[in-house]
Amino acid sequence: MGLLDDKVVLVNGGSQGVGAAVARAAVREGAVVAVTGRRPGPGEALVAELTAAGGKALYVRADLSDAGQAKASVARVVETYGRIDCLVNSAGLTSRGTLLDTTPELFDQHVAINLKGPFFAMQAAVADMVAREAPGTIVNIITSSAHGGQPFLAPYVAAKAGLIGLTRNAAHAHRWDRVRINGLxxxxxxxxxxxxxxRAFHEAGDDWREEAAAKLPMGKLGQPDEIAEFVVFLLSDRSGVVTGSVIDWDQNVLGGLD
Incomplete structure (x- = not known):
């Protein structure tokens, strides 16, 4: 028995990175998985990989900065499989901007992808769960930078901090519907x-991962596969009644000083 046997899981921003790792882990745990992304190439390649391994998967082309497309991604899953049981919001924009040089256009891009898209995907998913009077789970991939972050991440931090508030607000609002909502x-x-x-913003070379890992307590960067296992746990019944939690999945300790 897998942790997500027969569950229908939508991973927004699931065609690469952490989202793709979550999709693979969910399929291994018995789920039917849909992934969204703007570019068909990576999304279709991932679906082909998952189906070749015996899984059931669907690619939905969607630009999650568009609220209508975020809602439509959920509608497509419900239309195809009859319901949605689990949602993972993993799409994200990390382009740089400080308080002084961020333009209104860049700010709006961050809010659209990092906050508005998740909001309306959650709206559509919870509406299906409530209409069916069925339990469900949602995990939002956030960032440790939402606690304050680096000066060059001002619009990113603003939007992701908003996603923390949304995660807790929605979890509180729908706990009596047995919809559990958590963040990472x-x-x-x-x-x-x-x-x-x-490479684009910090002139990094081919060895940047090794250089970064050497400066971290555990000697490595966070690994998508490790994150994916934790996300699957939160999506599953194994995580019990936990809801409204925003968990720091990091090797730095908030408030700790050397």
């Missing part, structure tokens, strides 16, 4: 997107 504040993680960000 992940730290520095080795993903394709992070590699592109380091």
């Amino acid at each position: 504040n992940i730290g520095w993680t080795a993903t394709e997107g992070e590699d592109a960000t380091q």
